[in-house]
Amino acid sequence: MTVAGMPVSLAATPVPVGLDVLRRPDSSRPGDVAVDGPEGVYERRRRALSASGVVPATRPWALVRVRTPADVAEALGWARRCGRPVSVRSGGHSLSFTAFREGAVVLDLSGLDSIEVDRGTRTARVGAGVTSLALAQALHTEGLAFPVGHKATVGLGGFLLAGGNGWNQGVWGSAAESIRAADVVLPGGPAGSAVAGPGTHRIDRTTDPEAFAALRGAGPGFPGVVTAFELHLRPRPAVVRSVAVFDGRDVAEACAWADRLRESVPPEIELTVYLAPRGGQHAHLTDGSTVTVSATAFCASPAAAETLARQVLRGAPESALRIDRAPTDIPSMLDAQTLPPGLGMAAQQAWTDTSYSTVVPPLLATVGAAPSAHNSVLVSSASYRRAEPPARDMAYLPLGTITVAAYAAWAPGQDDEANRAWPGQVLDAVRPWWAGHYVGELDLRRTPELLPSCFRPGVLDSIAAVRARLDPDGLVAGPLETRADRSVAGSAGQPLGVTEGPPHPQAS
Numbered sequence: 001m002t003v004a005g006m007p008v009s010l011a012a013t014p015v016p017v018g019l020d021v022l023r024r025p026d027s028s029r030p031g032d033v034a035v036d037g038p039e040g041v042y043e044r045r046r047r048a049l050s051a052s053g054v055v056p057a058t059r060p061w062a063l064v065r066v067r068t069p070a071d072v073a074e075a076l077g078w079a080r081r082c083g084r085p086v087s088v089r090s091g092g093h094s095l096s097f098t099a100f101r102e103g104a105v106v107l108d109l110s111g112l113d114s115i116e117v118d119r120g121t122r123t124a125r126v127g128a129g130v131t132s133l134a135l136a137q138a139l140h141t142e143g144l145a146f147p148v149g150h151k152a153t154v155g156l157g158g159f160l161l162a163g164g165n166g167w168n169q170g171v172w173g174s175a176a177e178s179i180r181a182a183d184v185v186l187p188g189g190p191a192g193s194a195v196a197g198p199g200t201h202r203i204d205r206t207t208d209p210e211a212f213a214a215l216r217g218a219g220p221g222f223p224g225v226v227t228a229f230e231l232h233l234r235p236r237p238a239v240v241r242s243v244a245v246f247d248g249r250d251v252a253e254a255c256a257w258a259d260r261l262r263e264s265v266p267p268e269i270e271l272t273v274y275l276a277p278r279g280g281q282h283a284h285l286t287d288g289s290t291v292t293v294s295a296t297a298f299c300a301s302p303a304a305a306e307t308l309a310r311q312v313l314r315g316a317p318e319s320a321l322r323i324d325r326a327p328t329d330i331p332s333m334l335d336a337q338t339l340p341p342g343l344g345m346a347a348q349q350a351w352t353d354t355s356y357s358t359v360v361p362p363l364l365a366t367v368g369a370a371p372s373a374h375n376s377v378l379v380s381s382a383s384y385r386r387a388e389p390p391a392r393d394m395a396y397l398p399l400g401t402i403t404v405a406a407y408a409a410w411a412p413g414q415d416d417e418a419n420r421a422w423p424g425q426v427l428d429a430v431r432p433w434w435a436g437h438y439v440g441e442l443d444l445r446r447t448p449e450l451l452p453s454c455f456r457p458g459v460l461d462s463i464a465a466v467r468a469r470l471d472p473d474g475l476v477a478g479p480l481e482t483r484a485d486r487s488v489a490g491s492a493g494q495p496l497g498v499t500e501g502p503p504h505p506q507a508s
């Protein structure tokens, strides 16, 4: 028999028949399996686990594309029978490449892409593989909205589990605060234990408050496979985006203005300072200049958004090279940020409690030295300036008043290692002001020691307790343990995607 073109015998560990592998081994249709092999289907799908064009050398054992919760349960049971750990992929944007688990069965959930909207109750039921843009577009046509992430292709699965810093966070809160419930396939425990056997569970505030807290912020440490989220929706806002572009020499004046805005404008204004090399990925905002202050107003009516935008720009410094103001909407803002496909990607993030004037100037030199023109730094107070205090009954809480996130994006093979290292160098420039980190934007392969500083005291212990209860033998709850992969991709390790991984067991 062949699987994905490879001769295999799976007699001892039968593949779940529901996954179609035995009938359509080389099929591109969803629900099939590619087992590790040197090239061909397996390697193409392994690389496609990540949106990055440069991926770790880590080799999972089998890649399973699922279409239904039943597929997920069956694949978990199969992995257990095979003695294999499991990792999960929704949108493939993990900056720690957590789906790439050595020797694991990887569940690719990108086929779980259904969106059902109930306008009456302002609720959406959304598959874990849905992307930011797909959800934003579906809601836009219904006159609704959700705080999706700022990049079109980010998957809801990983974004919501990490906490989710989305649009209009000042008013809507983090995206995870808008999760009402989730359908989760739990791996069960070993035969004979109290939780034996995989099965689907609805997790919400009442069915399992501790698991619900972990669902909203544990990130890759969540010990189950979410197949669908039930989300609280908002009325579609009117949006006006204002930008003021500055030469790097005027950074002090630009930041002083941004700090004044931070203190004075209402939370309906999402305030971000972008730093990008000339011609970089925010060129549509920056004209290729280096410092851009962006203020996006989310209001109930176009007139209110326009008034707020005018108010913001009234105090803009005269040194601004360009000042613009234009109505827009969430899908358009997502579309505008699309980079060419296939670029390598890396990032690091830190929270700080200081000001734009403190953290932005030291970042400028690192942006000037960026090895790729697509690299950028976002410095934003959007997640902090809030209409209401953030929910505290969940694992995620922004740990500072400003986030600094450095993103590298580059053509594969062009300075791979320099680009991978660059986000860390950016963050080092503001290390004295670090107040914590966000698990969704860290590269935990390079900096696993930063994991504890992603959470308030006690939260990691609470997550560990949920993991021990719902996944007692660690079938799924493993990706936070990045130790096994450090020799491949740690700071002193081999370059991503250039070398092959260590020897791995073949299906035989």
Ligand SMILES: Cc1cc2nc3c(=O)[nH]c(=O)nc-3n(C[C@H](O)[C@H](O)[C@H](O)COP(=O)(O)OP(=O)(O)OC[C@H]3O[C@@H](n4cnc5c(N)ncnc54)[C@H](O)[C@@H]3O)c2cc1C
Pocket: 087, 088, 089, 090, 091, 092, 093, 094, 095, 097, 098, 099, 109, 128, 148, 149, 150, 151, 153, 154, 155, 156, 157, 158, 159, 160, 161, 162, 163, 164, 165, 166, 219, 220, 221, 222, 224, 225, 226, 227, 345, 440, 441, 479
């Ligand atoms: C270009 C870019 C822009 C970004 N912008 C933002 C932003 O605006 N705001 C923000 O908050 N974050 C942002 N992020 C970070 C992003 O939210 C995280 O990387 C997130 O993990 C991506 O989710 P994913 O499903 O695409 O990733 P994946 O790589 O598919 O998933 C990451 C990990 O999360 C876990 N996971 C994912 N889905 C499931 C599931 N259904 N069940 C169980 N576990 C699961 C798994 O451990 C998985 O390996 C951005 C990242 C990139 C690369």
